[in-house]
Amino acid sequence: MSSIQWPGAAALAWVPGVRNGVPPSRVEPLLGGSVNDSWRVDTAQGRFVLRIDGPAWRRPGVDRDREQQLHEAAAQAGLAPRLLLRSEADGLQVSEYLDGRCWSEEDYSQPLQLRRLGERLARLHAVEVPTGVEPFDPVACAREYLHAIGSGLLTDPRERQVLAAINTAARRVADGTVGHSIVHGDLAHGNVLDGAQLWLLDWEYSQCADPLYDVACALAYYPQAQLHAPQLLASAGLGGPGLAERLTAAIRVYQGLSGLWDRARANLRSP
Numbered sequence: 001m002s003s004i005q006w007p008g009a010a011a012l013a014w015v016p017g018v019r020n021g022v023p024p025s026r027v028e029p030l031l032g033g034s035v036n037d038s039w040r041v042d043t044a045q046g047r048f049v050l051r052i053d054g055p056a057w058r059r060p061g062v063d064r065d066r067e068q069q070l071h072e073a074a075a076q077a078g079l080a081p082r083l084l085l086r087s088e089a090d091g092l093q094v095s096e097y098l099d100g101r102c103w104s105e106e107d108y109s110q111p112l113q114l115r116r117l118g119e120r121l122a123r124l125h126a127v128e129v130p131t132g133v134e135p136f137d138p139v140a141c142a143r144e145y146l147h148a149i150g151s152g153l154l155t156d157p158r159e160r161q162v163l164a165a166i167n168t169a170a171r172r173v174a175d176g177t178v179g180h181s182i183v184h185g186d187l188a189h190g191n192v193l194d195g196a197q198l199w200l201l202d203w204e205y206s207q208c209a210d211p212l213y214d215v216a217c218a219l220a221y222y223p224q225a226q227l228h229a230p231q232l233l234a235s236a237g238l239g240g241p242g243l244a245e246r247l248t249a250a251i252r253v254y255q256g257l258s259g260l261w262d263r264a265r266a267n268l269r270s271p
Contacts, residue, residue: 100195
């Protein structure tokens with residue numbers, strides 16, 4: 001906890017009920033995210049989550065406008081906390097606080113939990129995509145990470161191989177796609193809140209994409225879930241010709257992008 005920089009008065013003033021010198025009744029850090037710093041803040045007007053953007057090195061590839069649009073669409077469908085306010089200039093947002101526990105890695109080995117997650121994803125993928133959100137482009141995303149790494153010119157043959165592999169896999173996913181949906185895009189266990197229902201948190205890497213990418217994300221992050229992939233796919237309502245090959249390709253996309261993302265973070269963090 002000692003490494004956490006606590007929110008200042010200016011940031012807390014954005015939380016409903018913290019005005020005119022009235023302090024919050026409770027402020028505590030929330031764990032689970034690696035991109036931003038978040039706190040639970042209780043006031044006379046309710047319980048809230050105050051999120052302050054982490055430094056740039058923590059969040060390569062984040063698009064706050066896209067995030068807001070897709071988060072709000074998911075919240076209106078009852079799949080995410082309500083977003084109450086956002087200040088891009090101050091790098092913060094306030095959302096409602098929901099009771100529950102964040103998943104652990106163990107949840108991704110439990111068939112019942114994966115079925116519940118699949119049902120949530122099916123509902124998410126049925127939500128209408130907001131107008132103006134561009135479709136997910138894995139190759140463009142990879143190039144953005146490579147630029148952050150300092151390999152934007154692709155002079156290293158290994159970088160060209162990584163980009164080519166992502167391009168080939170993404171084209172395989174697109175072959176036979178049923179269309180684009182809202183996908184959460186970052187189903188790390190800390191982003192799944194288990195309470196009265198399952199809620200999805202932290203929408204920084206949400207996209208308009210083939211819904212198969214959400215299942216691929218879960219399986220790429222948690223290989224132990226692959227044993228139960230058929231149940232997860234079925235509960236998410238995903239099927240069709242070439243599904244196994246397309247899923248394998250989508251996992252490769254996530255694995256490739258995750259590796260570049262980690263390297264981009266490391267490079268951006270360096271002085």
